[in-house]
Amino acid sequence: MSDDPLLDVRDLVVRYGPVTAVDGVSFSLAAGETLALNGPSGCGKSSTALAVLQLRRPDAGRVRFEGRELTSLPERELRSLRPRMQPVFQDPYGTLSPRHRIRDAIAEPLRVQGRWHPTDGPDRVAGLLDRVGLDPAYGDRRPHELSGGQCQRAGIARALASDPRLLVLDEPVSSLDPSVRAGVLNLLAGLQDDLGLGYLFICHDRAVVRHFADRVIEMREGRVTSP
């Protein structure tokens, strides 16, 4: 294995028509590390996240993930890499389909990736629920039958089903009640310790960032202002 960082972003640019949302952002992230993007609303944090995930193709710059340059890869080749870089968004109810039971939402990535086996699939789903601190019986419920914190845990379980190396966490606790935020952050910290995941952690709350991240990048008006 090379000494390549897990993720290396160089001179990233994202434009929406005349608006330059991300204007030459560079950073790298090692496996097992949490790098936070911090800054005021509208500074380009989410646009950076979407471009890293190639959910929105950047207008310029490079995104290297596990040593592979993503920006020049056709969608067909990206598809096989996508499971390894998973997003977790702010609104857990928006991530999980309201019509599907939690266990089906978690099983879906396994099915789509051809890794679902009827013999051990249900146990894997139960194991993932247990891993995020949810009683496997919650698998029978639909998202609206869970609290915000429980639903975010289910969203994290769904992300883990893909065996990712990188989680892009876009304000993962911002919509949660303050009393349950620490529990979800502790869960993420434990998963990182156990699985060696890299976290790109987007958060506008400086106190949370200081507590949770190994390193912090400050953004303003699409640019990195520090370090």
Ligand SMILES: Nc1ncnc2c1ncn2[C@@H]1O[C@H](COP(=O)(O)OP(=O)(O)OP(=O)(O)O)[C@@H](O)[C@H]1O
């Ligand atoms: N789909 C879009 N179309 C047009 N402009 C957009 C779009 N998405 C974001 N922008 C603009 O790009 C800039 C950066 O937005 P972005 O959401 O990336 O910032 P942010 O730091 O994540 O903000 P927030 O914390 O409020 O989500 C803002 O000026 C925003 O209005």
